Amino acid sequence: MDDFSIPLVAGDHGRALRFTLRDRLAAAPGRLLNHYDPETWAPCDLTRVVAIRVPVQPRDRSRPPYPLTAMKLAPYTSGLCQMIWPPELFAVPGHYEAEVSLEYAGGAMETVYGRMVFIVKERLR
Amino acid sequence: MLQPTPLNRLCLTDLRWSDTLAGRADEVVTLLESLEMDQHDRARIADALILRVAAPADAIGLSELLTASLHAVTEDAVGVRDGVQVSMSIRLDETVSLTDSVGTRRAVILDPDTTDATSTCMMAFPAHDSAGVTDSIQAALAVAVPVDAASFTDTLTGELTAGSVFGRALVGDALLG
Numbered sequence: 346m347d348d349f350s351i352p353l354v355a356g357d358h359g360r361a362l363r364f365t366l367r368d369r370l371a372a373a374p375g376r377l378l379n380h381y382d383p384e385t386w387a388p389c390d391l392t393r394v395v396a397i398r399v400p401v402q403p404r405d406r407s408r409p410p411y412p413l414t415a416m417k418l419a420p421y422t423s424g425l426c427q428m429i430w431p432p433e434l435f436a437v438p439g440h441y442e443a444e445v446s447l448e449y450a451g452g453a454m455e456t457v458y459g460r461m462v463f464i465v466k467e468r469l470r
Numbered sequence: 471m472l473q474p475t476p477l478n479r480l481c482l483t484d485l486r487w488s489d490t491l492a493g494r495a496d497e498v499v500t501l502l503e504s505l506e507m508d509q510h511d512r513a514r515i516a517d518a519l520i521l522r523v524a525a526p527a528d529a530i531g532l533s534e535l536l537t538a539s540l541h542a543v544t545e546d547a548v549g550v551r552d553g554v555q556v557s558m559s560i561r562l563d564e565t566v567s568l569t570d571s572v573g574t575r576r577a578v579i580l581d582p583d584t585t586d587a588t589s590t591c592m593m594a595f596p597a598h599d600s601a602g603v604t605d606s607i608q609a610a611l612a613v614a615v616p617v618d619a620a621s622f623t624d625t626l627t628g629e630l631t632a633g634s635v636f637g638r639a640l641v642g643d644a645l646l647g
């Protein structure tokens with residue numbers, strides 16, 4: 346359930362982040378489940394997910410969460426997602442937390458416990 | 471004393487960087503400009519043009535994705551627009567199939583609620599229909615929101631030229647290989 350550190354320089358937005366959502370309680374096809382080896386976890390089937398919400402907020406909570414969303418990539422059974430963000434989101438140096446939640450039809454939510462932590466360094470001028 | 475609890479099942483793995491269009495925007499803009507300027511120069515166009523429009527800040531629905539990514543509607547029609555963050559109340563409720571004047575299917579916009587296009591808008595334009603790309607997009611937006619056709623075309627053309635429209639879009643491999 347560790348957080349993920351993502352180093353950035355302020356204002357960077359030239360690349361996307363990809364990640365795979367997995368179910369650590371289910372074995373990937375043909376694999377023996379090992380709770381400590383993500384390679385053995387089954388990819389989440391995102392077919393019925395209507396939105397992947399990734400709110401981003403400064404760690405000091407000095408600003409309200411920014412309502413970022415990620416997109417799921419085909420095939421949706423792969424659990425593969427991708428997110429991009431506007432340049433202004435990480436324009437100010439600091440630490441930002443992002444939380445990934447799956448929203449299903451009807452509004453049910455399921456959230457990844459571990460967060461992404463964007464460590465944004467000042468840009469030299 | 472606390473007892474061990476079942477593990478949270480959902481985990482984020484394989485975090486890695488990926489290319490976006492940001493570094494290739496000029497390439498795409500050039501291509502799309504060629505569609506505008508040389509509409510009959512079909513040899514210059516790939517077999518299929520597939521634009522995967524990435525979800526902007528708070529978009530969920532297909533019309534939101536399409537409209538926000540193209541930046542092709544007025545603020546009056548959309549509501550709030552702040553940079554790339556678009557808030558809309560208009561949603562498409564059913565699959566939209568677009569046809570041209572002779573009945574050829576030109577683009578299919580998948581319904582986010584019934585198919586596998588929840589947060590991805592895919593528009594495929596056959597090469598021989600290249601002249602209608604703008605028309606198709608315009609038609610799609612006309613379904614999504616009431617847009618003045620002339621101003622839309624101006625907006626689209628202007629933003630393509632400026633390279634701002636697709637700066638946050640992702641382009642399928644079919645286009646750029």
